[in-house]
Amino acid sequence: MPFTPREIEVLPLVISAPRFSTYLRARGGDIEEALRLYRWNLEVSSALLVALQLCEVSVRNSIATAIENTYGPSWPWNRGFQISLKTSRHGYSPRCNLIDLAKRAPATSKIVAELKFIFWEQMFTARHDQAIWNRQLKIVFPNCDCTNTVQQLRTYGLKELNKIRVLRNRIAHHEPILENNIQQEYERIRLMIAWTNDTTAEWLDKIERVRHLIGQMP
Known part of the structure; x- marks a missing residue:
């Protein structure tokens, strides 16, 4: 659908000059072509959210199962588990994130839903190998290679979840993903879903629009 003259005049102002400049540069200063590119970025970002949501839910639930198998169903309040988590005065602290939620949330399921994505990413660090991953990784991720x-798989999972989180944050902050390899991003997300359940990954292939949109980049 073509843009109207009024849309071509107004939309760049609403988007803002600094944000729109990325798209203008990519299309040699052509405003209408830059708007087409901006619209594509909106559409592919939106489509990726479907895959990202399935990924976050499936991965966090698998990790939560591994923690529960190790520390019991009340693991958020287990002092041994809390102490095993990294703490930091500067930047993100998994221990503080969990303890803060454990003080307020009434149930483990509520805490699982509210913990930050980076909490689950950092569960794939080596500090949890002995207590959790040496026994649990291939159980809760039955379709991994x-x-x-275990150490190779856990390291790979950490690296991939970090990339997935960076992509998720760019989309959440309405940043352009024009320079990303979208096919590669999709395959990365799909693989982490498949680690937990290949039926879910196959279902994603049926409902997603990402790969269709890749070929429509203006």
Whole structure:
């Protein structure tokens, strides 16, 4: 659908000059082409949210299961688990995030839903190998590549979840993802979903619009 003259005049002002400049540069200063690119960025970002939501839910639930298998159903209040988490005076602290929620939330399920994505990402650090991952990783992620060691898989998961979180945050902050390899981003998200459940990954393939939109980039 073409833009109206009024849209071409008004939309760049609403988007704001600094934000719109990225799209203008990418299309050699052509305002209408830059708007088409902006619209595509909106559409592909929106489409990726479907995959990102399934990824976050499936991965966090699998990690939560591993923690529960190790520390019991009341793991958010287990002092041993809390102490095992990294703490930091500057930047994100998984321990503080969990303890703060444990003081307020009435149930484990509520805490699982409210913990930040980075909490689950940082569960894939080496500090949890002995207590959790050496026994639990291949149980809660049954479709991972079992030819690799637990440490290789956990390191790979940490790296991939970090990239997924960065993408998620860019989309959440309405940033352009024009320079991302969208096909690669989708495959990364899909693989982490498949680690938990391949049926869910196959269902995602049926409902997602990301791969269709890749070929429509203006």
